[in-house]
Structure formats: structure tokens, C-alpha cells
Amino acid sequence: DGGITQSPKYLFRKEGQNVTxxxxxxxxxxxxxWYRQDPGQGLRLIYYSQIVNDFQKGDIAEGxxxxxxxxxxxxxTVTSAQKNPTAFYxxxxxxxxxxNTEAFxxxxxxxxxx
Amino acid sequence: xxxxxxNSGPLSVPEGAIASLNCTYSDRVSQSFFWYRQYSGKxxxxxxxxxxxxxxxxxxxxxxxNKASQYVSLLIxxxxxxxxxxxxxxxxxxxxxxxxxxxxxxxxxxxxxVKP
Numbered sequence: 175d176g177g178i179t180q181s182p183k184y185l186f187r188k189e190g191q192n193v194t195x196x197x198x199x200x201x202x203x204x205x206x207x208w209y210r211q212d213p214g215q216g217l218r219l220i221y222y223s224q225i226v227n228d229f230q231k232g233d234i235a236e237g238x239x240x241x242x243x244x245x246x247x248x249x250x251t252v253t254s255a256q257k258n259p260t261a262f263y264x265x266x267x268x269x270x271x272x273x274n275t276e277a278f279x280x281x282x283x284x285x286x287x288x
Numbered sequence: 289x290x291x292x293x294x295n296s297g298p299l300s301v302p303e304g305a306i307a308s309l310n311c312t313y314s315d316r317v318s319q320s321f322f323w324y325r326q327y328s329g330k331x332x333x334x335x336x337x338x339x340x341x342x343x344x345x346x347x348x349x350x351x352x353x354n355k356a357s358q359y360v361s362l363l364i365x366x367x368x369x370x371x372x373x374x375x376x377x378x379x380x381x382x383x384x385x386x387x388x389x390x391x392x393x394x395x396x397x398x399x400x401x402v403k404p
Contacts, residue, residue: 216396216397219389222392230387235388264331275319275320277380277392
């Protein structure tokens with residue numbers, strides 16, 4: 175099936191620990207995005223990539239890092255520098271240009287600091 | 289700062305009524321417009337896309353776009369309790385637009401409640 179897969183669905187992080195969230199897509203999309211959503215809030219952009227081997231910081235990039243070595247993959251690392259990482263993390267992808275640039279989301283990863 | 293504005297609600301309608309959700313956007317170069325439905329605790333699901341002025345219908349859903357007024361709306365006919373969710377409006381500015389907001393801008397969503 176075509177789609178976006180995020181893993182794991184739930185993740186627990188200890189204080190001071192780095193964790194990596196996986197996002198894989200088989201839609202042949204150029205653009206990929208990472209969003210953070212806090213309870214009752216909208217989506218906030220962390221990082222995005224419009225093409226492989228390139229990515230840009232979003233509004234809340236501090237304490238996060240990404241890589242885009244393959245078109246299909248856009249992993250997000252939550253570093254120990256992110257002081258309040260507990261949130262729902264959403265990965266999305268879309269065609270980069272032209273019409274039909276709908277973004278599709280993965281099922282999300284819920285990260286909790288313990 | 290590019291903005292997509294939505295009334296946060298909650299918007300409450302009785303079962304069987306028409307729910308009307310509205311969205312305005314600030315950037316005239318916006319090319320593509322989308323509506324997503326997000327159930328509590330779940331990820332957003334695309335329900336409608338619209339690219340040109342006018343109406344687009346899909347089942348009980350109708351999206352309306354007016355680029356001159358920078359306005360896009362979603363009508364849900366014969367509303368059902370299962371339609372109760374938060375509805376997100378999004379615009380795509382097209383490739384080449386960057387900055388800290390990226391090229392895909394979301395509103396904060398309107399919470400819809402359909403009462404049986």
C-alpha cells in the first residue's frame with residue numbers, strides 16, 4: 175500500500191536522552207515535513223525538506239535535527255536540548271510542484287518524557 | 289508572516305443540518321487549498337482539495353474558493369455525529385517558497401460538534 179509510515183506510535187524518553195522518530199513514504203513525493211502538535215493546539219512546523227539532501231528550519235527547530243539522505247526517508251531526532259518534548263509528532267509528504275500538491279500525514283508518534 | 293485564519297469554534301450544529309466552515313488566507317500567491325479532518329488523538333486526514341475559483345463537490349462535502357476575496361470554505365451537508373472533529377484549512381504556496389513557515393501553511397482548525 176502507498177502511504178506514509180511513522181514509527182514508533184508511542185515513544186518514551188528519559189531526561190537528557192536523544193530519540194529518533196522514523197518517517198518513511200513510498201509515494202515518490204519530493205517534499206516532506208515534520209510538525210509538532212500540543213493538546214488543543216494547531217500544527218507547528220519543525221523542519222521541512224523540498225528535495226533530497228536539503229532541508230530548512232521551521233518555526234520551532236531548536237532542539238531538533240533531521241536528515242534527508244533518501245527521498246523516501248526523513249527521520250527526526252529530538253535532542254536533549256529540547257526542554258519540553260512531550261507532544262504529538264506528525265510527518266507529512268507532498269509533491270513539490272504543480273497542482274495536486276496535497277500533503278498526506280502519517281499516523282503520528284506520541285512522545286512522552288518520563 | 290503568511291497566515292491562514294479559522295474560527296476556532298466550537299461550532300455546534302444539529303444532526304442533519306449544514307455545517308459551514310470558513311477560512312481566510314493572507315498570501316495572494318497561494319496556489320492550492322485543502323481541508324483536513326482530524327479526530328481527537330489521530331492524524332489529519334485530507335478530505336477536500338480545490339485549486340480554482342468556484343465550488344467542488346464530493347459527496348456531502350462542498351469546498352468553495354474565492355481567490356479575489358482570499359476565502360475558502362467547506363460545507364458539510366446532512367451533518368452526522370461522526371463528522372464531529374477539528375477541521376484544518378491549509379494552503380500551499382508552491383515550490384520555491386521557504387522561510388521558517390515553509391510553503392504549506394495550516395490554520396489552527398475549527399472544532400465541529402454535531403449533536404444527535
